[in-house]
Amino acid sequence: MARTVYNWQPYRLSYKLYPLLIVGAVFALWLSPPGWALFEVLTTSVPDVVLAAGGLAVLAVTITYGSIALFHLADEKGWPAWIARRKIQQPFVDPKRPPWPKALAVLLRNHLILGLGLAGFGYLLHLRGWTAGPVPAWYIIALQLLAMGLITEVLFYSAHRLLHVRWFYRRIHHVHHEYRTPTAWSAQYAHPIEYFFGNMLPIAIPMLVVAPDLITLWAFGAIVLLNTQLVHSGYQLPLAPWAVSHDLHHYKVNVNYGSTGLMDTLAGSRLDHPDGNEAAKGARPSPLLPLPAEAKADLERA
Numbered sequence: 689m690a691r692t693v694y695n696w697q698p699y700r701l702s703y704k705l706y707p708l709l710i711v712g713a714v715f716a717l718w719l720s721p722p723g724w725a726l727f728e729v730l731t732t733s734v735p736d737v738v739l740a741a742g743g744l745a746v747l748a749v750t751i752t753y754g755s756i757a758l759f760h761l762a763d764e765k766g767w768p769a770w771i772a773r774r775k776i777q778q779p780f781v782d783p784k785r786p787p788w789p790k791a792l793a794v795l796l797r798n799h800l801i802l803g804l805g806l807a808g809f810g811y812l813l814h815l816r817g818w819t820a821g822p823v824p825a826w827y828i829i830a831l832q833l834l835a836m837g838l839i840t841e842v843l844f845y846s847a848h849r850l851l852h853v854r855w856f857y858r859r860i861h862h863v864h865h866e867y868r869t870p871t872a873w874s875a876q877y878a879h880p881i882e883y884f885f886g887n888m889l890p891i892a893i894p895m896l897v898v899a900p901d902l903i904t905l906w907a908f909g910a911i912v913l914l915n916t917q918l919v920h921s922g923y924q925l926p927l928a929p930w931a932v933s934h935d936l937h938h939y940k941v942n943v944n945y946g947s948t949g950l951m952d953t954l955a956g957s958r959l960d961h962p963d964g965n966e967a968a969k970g971a972r973p974s975p976l977l978p979l980p981a982e983a984k985a986d987l988e989r990a
Contacts, residue, residue: 736820741810744909755917759872774923776935782869791873798883805888820902829904836894836908843890845951870938875920
């Protein structure tokens, strides 16, 4: 009988520092003379709310489809090798995984919803009297990112936990769980109701509440989008420190509902290792796990 090897590795401090380094590098680029010149051209020639919504739309399209192309290549061709060898569930077996044309159709539909939502988001920013600048001190930016991240974590956890109530799961959330082994395709593969209320609103609400400057707004959007795609990638990369946790969520279904582990820790739903949290303290990764019973039946019929 086919078995899954969970290619788990203990977290390292560097896994949590890499995303911060990337964000720092992006900020340094924007604050460089060429970056600042481009920023001034944009803010003087394009309305602020159009920049906010349009910039987030560009980020969504670029990050979503760029990451899908990269990880799909790793899944299907084993290239680049440095990514492919970090596959969490090996071998890559998911009998009910939707074919990519179906996944693409769902993503395009959801991105239409995203476009309409961003138009509404821009209008709400306008009503709030939001402006693109000025760029505050670095510690203000850090506090704003932290505040938006905490609000998003609470809202996303709450919405996701609600979606796992049987009534909502059977009618809405089961679509996302058609992927037992997450791939980059699965990150935004969801029922339209879930996509709006469970994915978009937990990100939009903190942006509207905190209403940071344009660069911080874009930075937060990029961080959330990157995190979403990377934790669904199916690979434990230095840039995806929580990928294993969400992989376990798709594998076991009833654990790790949040995106950072904070709310799961507080609510007692966190699982760091497929054999239990105590195993996460050991030095031996890659425990052997039988596939879930339903997946076994699918394999036998395939």
